[in-house]
Amino acid sequence: MAREHFQNMLRGLEKELVGMGEMVITAIERSIQALKNVDKAEAERIIADDALINRRRWDIENQCIQLFATQQPVAGDLREIVSFMDLITNLERMADHAKGIATIVVRHDQKPLLKPLIDIPRMADKACEMIQKSLTAFITQDVAAARAIIEMDNEVDALYEQIFRELLTYMMEDATTITRAVYLIWVSHNLERIADRVTNICERIIFMVTGEISNN
């Protein structure tokens, strides 16, 4: 096959991108664990580690720019590299949301949680599952899988609604719970935004494979 060198560079970038996605999943999982344990020290480490993800993002972006400049990609190759750049932006923003959760843990400042966490970890699991599946769909260029993952966002949205309503009742019953309830709402809002970002990634996968932008 011609242009083997170029194709190898594309495959290498693909692997790096998946690696970045796995870093993001780890950051989300750690932030939820830190919340469960109200572990301020771990939360501060998560915040510091976000720089590693940012660095990975700029490194991949730089390689994409170099491919544009030196390889003049067209058609499917062009769409793929454009998609890489979009995917890393979305992954980087997801990592910022994990960092946002860690920041809330720091603010929580060792106080006990308002209630045992049930739906928030479920929401986080669902979001991480969506990321993992989207990375697989990306590698296998699987449009049907990408569409199915977009549908999963509804489940995350439903959990968000449920958490919001539940915490609202806490706040209405006892005003002293408001601060900690708001913290948990912020956490679930961060998770909800992460799942939205996964749908962006899935739309981009569809574009990468078909050239069609699905706008919903």
Added chain:
Amino acid sequence: MADMNEISIETRALDLFYGDFQALTDINLSIPARQVTALIGPSGCGKSTLLRVFNRMNDLIDGVRVRGQVIIGGQDIFAPGADLLSLRERVGMVFQRPNPFPLSIYENIVFGLAVHRLAAKKECSAIVEQSLRSVLLWDDLKDRLHHSALKLSLEQQQRLCIARVLPLKPQILLMDEPCSALDPMATMHIEELMQKLKKDYTIVIVTHNMQQAARASDRTGFLYLGKLIEFDETAKIFTKPAQAMTENYISGRFG
């Protein structure tokens, strides 16, 4: 604003044979007026042959046989009794290597007028100026119009070869690899010139340089083994081609 739907050249079920060898097979193509259309494809795919069909340059080759129709200006140029001289007035051609006549700059430009007996002597000076201005050579060359054209740089020679066809008021300019003998800067200048000229002329360019097709053309046709595989807007061909074969060729997977 030009009518975007105006068709300058249309081929219908065009086949072309060199003796027993079929060089073009069932080409159906509508080339829009006042746009740049690029023909791309690997060596031997028939793109230059197709270009030469449009002004019947292939007639000079022994054993050429053409089937189907090529409509230019409402007439089939292969119909019996078609006027070859008037066709070549309407369809100018620029070649790979600049090939000015071994005459002065001035004489190069009025040569076609003399052959076609189109202008009185007194109009010639104005026509020379206008033609050289169209290709952005006038300011450089106005003081040495009677110097030999062979003394010019390659880029200037190629511009002169473009200027040379303009006095005949063609509607169509055919360019067969017009930049392949030029350096990158001169190539860029010719590409810029094509953008300027397309306001008045339909340009069809054969190029080996896919990036040139992507940069300089509005429409691209991809030919392979004498067949037109895909013809579409250039932006679409280079971002979302419909045919896998087109994609493989333009992304360098074969060819």
